[in-house]
Amino acid sequence: MKESSDMHVLPSTPVDRLRLYGVFFFFFAGFLYVIGGLVYRQLIQSNDLKEQSDTQSRRVVLRPPARGRIYDRNGFPLVDNRARWSVKADLASLQKEFRAEYLRLLAAEKAREAVSIDREKLMEDARVRVLQGWLNKVWFVIDETNRNTKGRKSVAKLTPVTAPAERQINIDELRKHLRERRALPFTLVNDLAFPGTGQALTADDGTKSVARFIEQFPVEGPIRLDQDNVRTYPYGAMAAHVLGYVKDTDTLPDNVDDISEVRVESMQKLRYTGKTGAAGVELSYNHILSGRSGWELWSKTSSGYNQTRLKYSEPEQGSNVMLSLDYRIQQATESGLAKLKDPQGNLLPAAAVMIDIHTGEILALASQPSFDPNRLADRVSSKYYDEIEKSGGWLNRTTQGLYPPGSTFKVITATAGMRKKVVDWDEILDCGPFFRVGNRDYPEHEPVGYGEVNLDKMLAVSCNVWNYQIGLRTGIEALAAESRRFGLDAPLLQTVSDMETAGQPMTELPYAASRGLVVPDRAYKLRIGAGAWNDGDTANLSIGQGYLLTTPLHMACVAASIARGETRTVPSIIHSKERTGRHVGAEPIGLNADQLDALRGGMLRCVEEGTARVARIPGLPYAGKTGTSEYFKKGEKAHLAWMIGYAPADNPVVAFAVLVEGQTDTNTWGGKTAGPVAKEMLETWWPIAVKANQDENSKAPR
Amino acid sequence: MDQNRQGARASYVALSVFVALWILAPSAVRRFNREAFVEFQAPALHLLGKSRDLATFWEKKSRSVEEMAAAGRDLARVNAALEIQINKYEDIRRENVRLREITHYNVPAEYMSVVARVATRDSSSWWQRIVIRKGRKDGIRPGAPVVFGNTVVGRVTAVHLTTSEVDLVTSPGFRCTAYLEGDEQNNIVLVNGVASNSLGTAKARVSVIPRDYSLLAGGQPTRVFTTGMGGVFPSRLILGYIDGGTYATQVGNFKESLLVPSRDLYNLQEVSVLVPLHQNPGEALIQGEDFQ
Numbered sequence: 001m002k003e004s005s006d007m008h009v010l011p012s013t014p015v016d017r018l019r020l021y022g023v024f025f026f027f028f029a030g031f032l033y034v035i036g037g038l039v040y041r042q043l044i045q046s047n048d049l050k051e052q053s054d055t056q057s058r059r060v061v062l063r064p065p066a067r068g069r070i071y072d073r074n075g076f077p078l079v080d081n082r083a084r085w086s087v088k089a090d091l092a093s094l095q096k097e098f099r100a101e102y103l104r105l106l107a108a109e110k111a112r113e114a115v116s117i118d119r120e121k122l123m124e125d126a127r128v129r130v131l132q133g134w135l136n137k138v139w140f141v142i143d144e145t146n147r148n149t150k151g152r153k154s155v156a157k158l159t160p161v162t163a164p165a166e167r168q169i170n171i172d173e174l175r176k177h178l179r180e181r182r183a184l185p186f187t188l189v190n191d192l193a194f195p196g197t198g199q200a201l202t203a204d205d206g207t208k209s210v211a212r213f214i215e216q217f218p219v220e221g222p223i224r225l226d227q228d229n230v231r232t233y234p235y236g237a238m239a240a241h242v243l244g245y246v247k248d249t250d251t252l253p254d255n256v257d258d259i260s261e262v263r264v265e266s267m268q269k270l271r272y273t274g275k276t277g278a279a280g281v282e283l284s285y286n287h288i289l290s291g292r293s294g295w296e297l298w299s300k301t302s303s304g305y306n307q308t309r310l311k312y313s314e315p316e317q318g319s320n321v322m323l324s325l326d327y328r329i330q331q332a333t334e335s336g337l338a339k340l341k342d343p344q345g346n347l348l349p350a351a352a353v354m355i356d357i358h359t360g361e362i363l364a365l366a367s368q369p370s371f372d373p374n375r376l377a378d379r380v381s382s383k384y385y386d387e388i389e390k391s392g393g394w395l396n397r398t399t400q401g402l403y404p405p406g407s408t409f410k411v412i413t414a415t416a417g418m419r420k421k422v423v424d425w426d427e428i429l430d431c432g433p434f435f436r437v438g439n440r441d442y443p444e445h446e447p448v449g450y451g452e453v454n455l456d457k458m459l460a461v462s463c464n465v466w467n468y469q470i471g472l473r474t475g476i477e478a479l480a481a482e483s484r485r486f487g488l489d490a491p492l493l494q495t496v497s498d499m500e501t502a503g504q505p506m507t508e509l510p511y512a513a514s515r516g517l518v519v520p521d522r523a524y525k526l527r528i529g530a531g532a533w534n535d536g537d538t539a540n541l542s543i544g545q546g547y548l549l550t551t552p553l554h555m556a557c558v559a560a561s562i563a564r565g566e567t568r569t570v571p572s573i574i575h576s577k578e579r580t581g582r583h584v585g586a587e588p589i590g591l592n593a594d595q596l597d598a599l600r601g602g603m604l605r606c607v608e609e610g611t612a613r614v615a616r617i618p619g620l621p622y623a624g625k626t627g628t629s630e631y632f633k634k635g636e637k638a639h640l641a642w643m644i645g646y647a648p649a650d651n652p653v654v655a656f657a658v659l660v661e662g663q664t665d666t667n668t669w670g671g672k673t674a675g676p677v678a679k680e681m682l683e684t685w686w687p688i689a690v691k692a693n694q695d696e697n698s699k700a701p702r
Numbered sequence: 703m704d705q706n707r708q709g710a711r712a713s714y715v716a717l718s719v720f721v722a723l724w725i726l727a728p729s730a731v732r733r734f735n736r737e738a739f740v741e742f743q744a745p746a747l748h749l750l751g752k753s754r755d756l757a758t759f760w761e762k763k764s765r766s767v768e769e770m771a772a773a774g775r776d777l778a779r780v781n782a783a784l785e786i787q788i789n790k791y792e793d794i795r796r797e798n799v800r801l802r803e804i805t806h807y808n809v810p811a812e813y814m815s816v817v818a819r820v821a822t823r824d825s826s827s828w829w830q831r832i833v834i835r836k837g838r839k840d841g842i843r844p845g846a847p848v849v850f851g852n853t854v855v856g857r858v859t860a861v862h863l864t865t866s867e868v869d870l871v872t873s874p875g876f877r878c879t880a881y882l883e884g885d886e887q888n889n890i891v892l893v894n895g896v897a898s899n900s901l902g903t904a905k906a907r908v909s910v911i912p913r914d915y916s917l918l919a920g921g922q923p924t925r926v927f928t929t930g931m932g933g934v935f936p937s938r939l940i941l942g943y944i945d946g947g948t949y950a951t952q953v954g955n956f957k958e959s960l961l962v963p964s965r966d967l968y969n970l971q972e973v974s975v976l977v978p979l980h981q982n983p984g985e986a987l988i989q990g991e992d993f994q
Binding site: 083137140141207208210211212214215216217218219220227 | 845874875876877878879890892894909910929931932933934935956982983984986987
């Protein structure tokens with residue numbers, strides 16, 4: 001009986017059996033499909049799916065590193081970082097408070113029987129009110145004038161609109177933050193030590209403000225104390241054109257490849273605002289100073305806030321850069337420049353530079369007017385930016401300013417003449433009050449002329465007529481060629497750095513003049529459409545006037561080259577103990593010993609008894625050449641005061657150049673105006689050099 | 703058997719109902735319950751502390767006459783030495799008064815000192831928190847610094863009627879500014895307690911140490927002092943000592959180190975609470991006042 005019933009389980013007819021197998025097959029295929037899908041998802045697709053899930057549920061937050069420091073040649077920090085304490089609100093932790101405030105506002109709106117309720121606006125109001133409440137608490141604690149008397153329950157319900165901006169939540173900033181960086185904490189107070197422009201703080205007050213927050217504000221809660229670095233320039237505006245300044249950047253170097261099991265290319269990245277170089281060495285050596293960003297791997301909440309920090313790596317500070325500047329000489333140079341004022345008491349635009357003649361290292365490089373990079377390091381006020389713009393403070397006159405070198409060029413005219421053998425060191429020329437070229441009289445600056453003048457006297461008194469004559473004898477081709485030999489057409493501070501630039505050429509100071517330098521010749525004059533070259537142009541060029549344009553740094557290099565008896569000096573702003581003293585492109589000056597002695601002797605006489613005698617330093621004989629050239633300022637003729645030279649005269653170590661832009665209504669002369677600056681520089685440098693020499697000798701084996 | 707099962711079920715239900723009620727209860731109710739529990743156990747804590755004092759008393763009372771005589775002799779010597787010290791300090795005090803009069807320098811007494819016996823360490827956070835036998839009725843206020851001699855013990859974080867909770871220097875909830883001994887620049891550094899495992903020695907982190915600061919030479923322990931700038935702690939109190947050396951952080955601009963508290967903290971019997979005469983703004987925040 002049982003058997004017979006079992007027999008009936010399977011259909012007896014072929015058709016029914018076929019149907020049954022069909023059903024079996026259908027289920028089997030479905031089962032296979034499910035198993036196959038499972039295998040495919042779990043074994044084959046699992047990595048991709050995990051990555052997809054990670055991408056959606058995690059994000060990387062990049063933290064900017066501290067920038068490297070910049071030192072002077074003796075290791076004094078010229079640029080450093082100071083700790084900045086900021087107060088930030090963790091928006092994720094405030095969600096409940098936002099919601100509660102939103103519901104309260106919504107209830108109030110409903111109670112008011114408002115016709116339409118803008119819920120988005122209400123949510124924004126709620127966020128602002130909650131954050132404002134916390135900001136009030138922060139200010140309540142850090143403002144020392146608050147002395148909570150016993151029984152006092154709270155401050156005002158809402159901060160009045162008349163309150164300083166730093167005491168109010170900036171709605172636009174909040175909107176931007178929520179749109180772009182919702183997951184990052186929102187900054188309530190950017191710098192606790194200097195919490196706002198509405199309240200002037202001394203350094204002590206700033207420290208107290210930080211201390212009060214640290215000790216009085218609860219450690220736990222949605223408001224956090226954050227510490228990062230802010231660029232600081234301990235000497236203020238000193239060497240600002242060399243050091244430069246930094247600006248905000250959202251582009252941080254990604255160094256997150258080392259999160260081993262997570263592929264981060266497709267993952268969302270958020271960046272804290274970092275700093276990047278905007279000018280000077282801060283810009284040109286940005287790749288060295290920048291360091292490596294730190295990263296944090298976070299899991300996200302469904303509403304996009306950071307939830308848990310899964311992994312992190314601290315940022316790494318950038319490398320340091322050691323400049324060739326000596327801050328003591330730099331200070332003296334700037335102090336000398338700061339004494340140059342017009343009758344209204346405004347600073348005269350000026351530049352000064354001192355270089356080591358052997359290595360080419362720049363010991364001081366100053367440009368006036370200047371700016372305080374500290375005021376540009378964080379948030380730049382447009383007022384200060386405009387102030388610098390108006391004063392012309394952005395221009396580094398030493399490396400970017402293009403000027404006719406005036407009589408300082410006479411050393412090149414003399415060299416060209418002697419090399420072309422159109423004059424010798426002891427030849428005496430008759431130099432009257434003017435020299436006729438074509439149908440025009442070219443004047444001497446001394447109304448009665450200088451009479452009999454040789455090379456030595458020419459350099460001492462800066463005789464123009466001697467140069468007109470020798471310039472014409474030499475000719476424009478030889479004069480221009482000599483100028484090029486001394487590198488007046490070559491951009492300076494261009495270097496092939498061996499420091500992380502993979503041998504690529506770079507400029508040590510950004511925007512150092514590489515265009516605009518002019519060594520005029522016949523072709524140049526035709527090119528600018530000024531007609532054919534004539535003897536008058538040659539006469540002008542022979543005294544450093546006319547179309548010739550160069551920078552103070554170029555002229556300092558000319559002085560250094562003459563001191564060494566060579567033609568080229570390659571300056572550098574970077575200090576290196578491995579410099580060989582070989583200068584690329586340099587060749588012997590091409591004068592015999594008598595000629596070179598006469599050239600150098602004339603420059604010494606210029607300081608001892610000539611046009612630069614006002615800058616004479618007893619006990620330190622040095623060589624100099626002054627220059628007063630003409631230029632047009634706002635359509636009116638004005639003077640440029642120059643002085644170049646090297647010291648000491650018998651065993652040269654340093655060379656210098658000083659330039660002062662005179663005003664139209666002032667009396668500006670090379671020796672009288674630029675000389676005192678050179679004097680101040682050398683008077684500071686000399687004892688430093690003597691002491692360094694003594695130290696060196698005491699170290700030497702006896 | 704069924705009765706047992708029913709009983710077990712009933713207890714599970716009761717537990718569930720209790721947990722649900724606790725979760726759903728308004729925060730004010732929960733806070734009240736927590737406060738009530740603290741007040742409920744306060745007499746027990748008092749009793750515990752007092753019984754410990756009593757035990758110490760009887761332990762000392764059981765000493766032999768010879769021991770007492772020797773101790774008395776030692777004490778007499780110490781007394782004599784202290785007499786000399788007192789005289790020396792009296793001279794210094796007079797000199798101090800004289801200088802203050804000359805310079806018209808007058809420091810107001812900003813704190814009222816309340817001496818309190820330690821009732822117990824909070825077993826939930828060993829090393830991090832102690833309970834003292836003085837509370838609201840004794841004038842203790844939240845946020846007040848707690849010291850032992852010239853050493854900082856911590857800060858009052860919660861005040862009950864007759865007891866108060868004190869976060870120790872090593873508690874993660876403790877944070878203050880400090881000076882390092884030997885730092886002539888008087889740069890402020892940050893001292894922040896760090897969470898430690900229950901078996902380890904509790905320490906605090908000292909951060910933002912200037913990179914050019916060096917510890918005292920000769921292995922002498924470097925003391926860490928309060929700055930007095932934050933408005934909570936008086937200045938020049940000892941927070942502890944730098945443990946080992948300082949190390950540069952990867953960020954590179956500053957150094958960090960660890961701070962070990964003074965050994966006195968390991969066996970505290972009595973502390974002083976420095977209650978500020980004027981309420982500082984931070985107290986209002988601890989009490990959760992509304993600032994919106």
